[in-house]
Amino acid sequence: MQIEKYYNKNKIIGVTGNSGAGKSTFINNFEKNRNIGIINIDVIKKNIVEDQIEYYVRKYKYRLDELDDRKEEIIKMLDIDKSILNKSVYDISESELSKVLIASILLCNPETIVFDEMLDAFDSNNKTKILKLFIKLKKFFKKTIFVVTSNIDDIYEFIDEAIIVDNGDVLLYGNKFDVFLNYDILEKKNIRIPNIVTFIRKIRSNNINIDNVDSINELIKTLYREIR
Amino acid sequence: MNIIETHNLNYGNVDRLLFKDINLEIEKGSYVSIIGNNGVGKSTLIKLLSGLIISDNNIKIDNVQINKFNVEEVSRKTSLITSYNEFYSKTVISEILQDKKSVSAFEINKVKKLLDKFNLLYLENLSPQSLSYAENQIVSLIKTIMKEPKVIFLDNAFAKLDFDKRMELFNYIKDYAKKNEITIISTTNNVEDLVLSDRILFIKNKKISFDGTYEELINNEDLNIKLPWEIEVSDKLIMYDLIKNRINNIDDMIGELCK
Known part of the structure; x- marks a missing residue:
């Protein structure tokens, strides 16, 4: 598996496949490079929220002199409620904990970020906020971001590329529109296809030629143009 | 008959009040889902209703008000599946049978049949600490079934599983519950999960701001839900x-x- 071809892409890459297909195992192939920050539930190392946030940056001694300012910035960016800083990580809600773990990794400013199955703790507003944050990190900070999830509908709009993992191997990889065109392979493996992709395929087979779109708003616009 | 009741439930932590004067009656055998934004207190409510958190409130399970003296006994009637279920036994099978007072060959067979049904028979003698997320969730489900509770609490259960797997498990629990008059109380962030519920409670501003069916929920114009x-x-x-x-x-x- 040529793992290097996935590095430094400056893109948001969705890693999906069925539960147990080996998505996180695939991600574990990345671990050796220190410039990769993997965010998952195993990243908890400290009991108190503030200690957890500072844990990795202190461990790798990364720009400690600027720590307070950068911490402030990241707490604000993630909308972390300051009142939880002194609490135990086990006494806060799952979504707050997820934000705390994101903060602890972001503080180290890795070039590549892997967000491993943590979206499901968030309500849809927070999911969108986090995904929009990833877009910012990609555009303004030139990062490469992998989002691992079994629920492709949550992320389809926000990703550039997709990796489909099946049985521990990469089944498909490429631009997201191309990857999900392979509906016969995906359906055979029972791998979920985003609603919007299914909709586009079916409406095209009814001779309405709409563009490749990835969001509901774009879908409505393009349908309006074609049908009216 | 009401399996769970609360009377003027008030609860909060040091910084803020989470619930103010909540009066709930949950009918036996119903499938109730609880939704609301992150941090609103869904998990906390589950902990209060299941006796995991004991407070001064009047919360009744099966007509018995929970207090620190009877909580252990009351807890035998309930079972909880969360996103990260902690297991302490040596093997998966002993973990699943942990809450049973006595274990017979019949029960061991039942566990094996359930593990087999979910294609997890290979886990039988393995350590339950090293399970994958999906395995952890299903083992917790089987443990729940073996406990034969009156109320099953699901706190963001199966959230990370793909949609089809999630629906398969929810449908399985729903069928099992209907056959045995078991009540299900489930929290979720996914609106698609709600279609299975008889009743949906939406928590907002320390109160239940919506209490109705799935149809009523999706037709309600005032709620700002996805x-x-x-x-x-x-x-x-x-x-x-x-x-x-x-x-x-x-x-x-x-x-x-x-x-």
Whole structure:
């Protein structure tokens, strides 16, 4: 598996496949490079929220002199409620904990970020906020971001590329529109296809030629143009 | 008959009040889902209703008010599946049978049959600490079934599983519950999960701001919730005059558009 071809892409890459297909195992192939920050539930190392946030940056001694300012910035960016800083990580809600773990990794400013199955703790507003944050990190900070999830509908709009993992191997990889065109392979493996992709395929087979779109708003616009 | 009741439930932590004067009656055998934004207190409510958190409130399970003296006994009637279930036994099978007072060959067979049904028979003698997320969730489900509780609490259960797997498990629990008059109380962030519920409670501003069916929920204009994909698309198509009525599946929507 040529793992290097996935590095430094400056893109948001969705890693999906069925539960147990080996998505996180695939991600574990990345671990050796220190410039990769993997965010998952195993990243908890400290009991108190503030200690957890500072844990990795202190461990790798990364720009400690600027720590307070950068911490402030990241707490604000993630909308972390300051009142939880002194609490135990086990006494806060799952979504707050997820934000705390994101903060602890972001503080180290890795070039590549892997967000491993943590979206499901968030309500849809927070999911969108986090995904929009990833877009910012990609555009303004030139990062490469992998989002691992079994629920492709949550992320389809926000990703550039997709990796489909099946049985521990990469089944498909490429631009997201191309990857999900392979509906016969995906359906055979029972791998979920985003609603919007299914909709586009079916409406095209009814001779309405709409563009490749990835969001509901774009879908409505393009349908309006074609049908009216 | 009400399996769970609360009377003027008030609860909060040091910084803020989470619930103010909540009065709940949950009918035996019903499937109730609880939704609301992150941090609103869904998990905390589950902990209060299941006796994991004991407070001064009058919370009754099966007509018995929970207090620190009877909580252990009351807890035998309930079971909880959360996103990260902690296991302490040596093997999966002993973990599953942990809450049983006595274990017979019949019960061991039942466990094996359930493990087999979910294709997890290979886990039988393995350590339950090293399970994958999906394995952890299903083992917790089997443990729940073996406990034969009156109330099953699901706190963001199966959230990370893919949609089909999640629905398979929810449907399994629902069938099992209906056959045995068991009550289900479930929290979730996914609106698609709600279609299985008899009743949905939406928590906002320390109160239950909506209490109704799935149909009523998706037709409520005041709640600002994310609707299922097909409904959201439908509503926008109606706004642009491309279809007349809400449609909840893709094939029918395309049929309407192609007319």
